[in-house]
Amino acid sequence: MTAAPYRGRFAPSPTGPLHFGSLVAGLASYLEAHSHGGQWFIRIEDLDPLREPPEATGQILRSLEAHNLFADDAVRFQSRRHNAYQAAIDRLIMQGDAYRCTCSRKQLQDNRGRHPGHCRDGHISPGDRPFAIRFALKDEESHWQDQLLGPQHQTVKAELDDPVILRKEGFYAYQLAVVVDDIDQDITDVVRGSDLLDMTAQQQQIYRALGATPPRWLHIPVILNEQGQKLSKQTHAPALDDDNAARNLFLALLALGQEPPRSLTEATVENIMGWALRHWRREAIHLTSR
Numbered sequence: 001m002t003a004a005p006y007r008g009r010f011a012p013s014p015t016g017p018l019h020f021g022s023l024v025a026g027l028a029s030y031l032e033a034h035s036h037g038g039q040w041f042i043r044i045e046d047l048d049p050l051r052e053p054p055e056a057t058g059q060i061l062r063s064l065e066a067h068n069l070f071a072d073d074a075v076r077f078q079s080r081r082h083n084a085y086q087a088a089i090d091r092l093i094m095q096g097d098a099y100r101c102t103c104s105r106k107q108l109q110d111n112r113g114r115h116p117g118h119c120r121d122g123h124i125s126p127g128d129r130p131f132a133i134r135f136a137l138k139d140e141e142s143h144w145q146d147q148l149l150g151p152q153h154q155t156v157k158a159e160l161d162d163p164v165i166l167r168k169e170g171f172y173a174y175q176l177a178v179v180v181d182d183i184d185q186d187i188t189d190v191v192r193g194s195d196l197l198d199m200t201a202q203q204q205q206i207y208r209a210l211g212a213t214p215p216r217w218l219h220i221p222v223i224l225n226e227q228g229q230k231l232s233k234q235t236h237a238p239a240l241d242d243d244n245a246a247r248n249l250f251l252a253l254l255a256l257g258q259e260p261p262r263s264l265t266e267a268t269v270e271n272i273m274g275w276a277l278r279h280w281r282r283e284a285i286h287l288t289s290r
Contacts, residue, residue: 038189189218
């Protein structure tokens with residue numbers, strides 16, 4: 001049986017413009033997809049309007065275009081996918097794989113992660129608001145092979161680790177939406193930052209509950225600032241300067257351990273991307289953050 005064609009994606013949240021850490025992750029996923037003769041997609045994870053400046057999505061898409069990171073299909077917006085997420089929740093509840101939860105964070109903390117209202121028993125009705133919906137994890141010793149980090153193992157604890165998939169405010173959560181869209185888009189491979197590694201075992205259970213095989217995983221080291229913090233909006237990472245896209249790409253390739261020749265410092269974006277596609281080696285990625 002032949003393997004499915006490679007299908008990868010880059011899925012930024014529009015909480016602000018792209019920064020250098022985002023570029024490194026996006027470039028790695030793009031090069032990994034095209035080095036396998038595959039396709040690469042862009043998905044905007046616009047699920048939380050309270051945290052999303054209206055200009056951020058346009059800034060992200062313009063930055064990707066400036067760096068020659070073009071998708072192989074139309075950009076997908078999660079804000080237009082609510083019906084699909086609700087259908088998945090309805091299915092999970094019907095299967096007994098999700099439940100309504102009225103517990104506050106403080107109640108869960110005070111009870112060491114256990115639900116004082118025994119929410120997992122399924123007795124909370126749709127009229128008992130406000131409630132979140134959580135995925136009902138199963139106890140598991142999860143093992144899988146990361147394509148960069150090698151063999152991985154995570155212990156999953158039912159109830160204690162159950163992730164929210166619909167927030168009390170009515171917003172669909174990342175843990176659900178990312179899986180539903182990966183399944184719908186037939187994503188075979190996920191390249192993302194190692195800060196998301198701890199979510200992998202939980203997400204694999206959601207894939208299986210929705211009748212799908214989890215993708216292959218490749219977690220790259222996150223980019224750190226001078227204080228040793230992950231580059232992010234929260235740590236005030238500066239926005240990419242799209243007018244210096246060629247330099248940005250050169251530095252991103254260095255961060256990914258690709259050792260671009262010094263001659264590329266004067267090259268165009270097109271020439272740098274051409275070199276990167278010809279010489280991409282995922283095994284050269286450094287296992288420690290820069």
